[in-house]
Amino acid sequence: MRNFPLGMAVFAVILVGCLCGVLIGGFGYRGAVDEAGAAYLLRAVEDTGAANMVSAIYLNYRLYDTLFELLVFSVAVLGVRFYLVGRNEEQVGSIPESQVVRTSADLLFPPILLLGIYLVLFGHLSPGGGFSGGVIAGTGLLLCAVALGAEVVARRFHEGILERLEWGVLLAVIILAIFPVAMGRVPLTDLLPTGRLGQLGSGGSILIYNGLIGIKVFIGTWVIIHYFMRHRGEI
Amino acid sequence: MQFINGVTVGIVLFGIGILGLVLRRDLIIKLLSLGLVNESVILCLVSLNARPDGVPPIVYAEKGAPYVDPLPQALVLSAIVINFAILALALVFVMLLVERYHTTDSQRIEHEIQQEEHR
Numbered sequence: 001m002r003n004f005p006l007g008m009a010v011f012a013v014i015l016v017g018c019l020c021g022v023l024i025g026g027f028g029y030r031g032a033v034d035e036a037g038a039a040y041l042l043r044a045v046e047d048t049g050a051a052n053m054v055s056a057i058y059l060n061y062r063l064y065d066t067l068f069e070l071l072v073f074s075v076a077v078l079g080v081r082f083y084l085v086g087r088n089e090e091q092v093g094s095i096p097e098s099q100v101v102r103t104s105a106d107l108l109f110p111p112i113l114l115l116g117i118y119l120v121l122f123g124h125l126s127p128g129g130g131f132s133g134g135v136i137a138g139t140g141l142l143l144c145a146v147a148l149g150a151e152v153v154a155r156r157f158h159e160g161i162l163e164r165l166e167w168g169v170l171l172a173v174i175i176l177a178i179f180p181v182a183m184g185r186v187p188l189t190d191l192l193p194t195g196r197l198g199q200l201g202s203g204g205s206i207l208i209y210n211g212l213i214g215i216k217v218f219i220g221t222w223v224i225i226h227y228f229m230r231h232r233g234e235i
Numbered sequence: 236m237q238f239i240n241g242v243t244v245g246i247v248l249f250g251i252g253i254l255g256l257v258l259r260r261d262l263i264i265k266l267l268s269l270g271l272v273n274e275s276v277i278l279c280l281v282s283l284n285a286r287p288d289g290v291p292p293i294v295y296a297e298k299g300a301p302y303v304d305p306l307p308q309a310l311v312l313s314a315i316v317i318n319f320a321i322l323a324l325a326l327v328f329v330m331l332l333v334e335r336y337h338t339t340d341s342q343r344i345e346h347e348i349q350q351e352e353h354r
Contacts, residue, residue: 016250016254052293058312125293127291197294
């Protein structure tokens with residue numbers, strides 16, 4: 001709190017303290033209040049066939065919520081690219097990486113990628129889902145970028161194709177979610193049969209959406225990381 | 236019902252984050268405070284409907300287990316992703332400002348912008 005008038009700082013602290021007091025007093029923890037969620041708990045498994053009820057809610061009942069969330073994420077990726085592309089791209093020579101980093105990246109990248117794919121595929125059966133799995137796989141690419149240099153990784157993974165794939169995936173999700181409305185049907189939440197609870201094929205179309213979202217988030221995370229690195233030089 | 240729980244801790248963290256947003260002048264610390272506010276809201280929402288003996292809302296073999304409410308957890312997912320998006324975009328804007336004015340001090344940046352307007 002440098003260079004601020006002391007009176008102002010004290011006033012702000014008192015004001016925020018009062019706000020917190022009011023919030024704690026009026027908004028406190030009341031224990032388990034299962035009212036809105038109780039209906040989902042009763043019906044989610046029969047309706048969707050997914051064992052993970054959180055997945056069932058955000059990819060079946062509230063699919064449009066997730067769709068717009070994905071659009072916000074895409075707009076962020078687009079913004080990062082728009083503001084950073086072509087600016088100050090002097091090539092900073094990459095820091096010579098140590099053998100330890102390179103070896104551990106080689107060792108760790110396959111398990112990280114595998115964990116990401118597992119979380120995406122089993123998102124409707126266990127904790128996980130498209131967003132978390134995609135971010136974990138993208139972080140694996142970050143590890144590779146630390147070890148090998150971002151430009152090498154971008155070339156090796158054909159970033160131009162990846163970026164086109166990203167927008168293709170977004171288009172596919174939008175079409176899957178919106179097109180049936182124009183035909184007068186429910187959005188494609190019942191694309192596949194729900195199957196037997198606990199199997200990989202259960203959950204209907206949740207698996208498709210999880211996969212598409214996983215690819216989208218994986219590529220989006222990598223694009224954000226790469227543009228930050230390209231602008232600032234190598235890490 | 237004990238006093239220190241997720242909701243009260245979340246509200247206190249919210250207050251700390253708001254103070255950091257208002258009182259600190261460094262743009263990076265402002266962004267970190269914004270992230271703290273977001274995380275505190277997430278903590279509040281998730282723990283509001285939690286119960287001490289609750290199990291995650293995933294159907295296991297046993298029946299009749301007291302699941303916690305899955306709805307806030309599904310809603311909080313949007314908050315996490317949008318927090319990530321906001322932080323990434325805001326960091327880009329901070330990078331552009333630093334490139335132009337060579338400081339992360341918000342008051343000095345405002346001062347320099349005013350000087351530019353006078354010129």
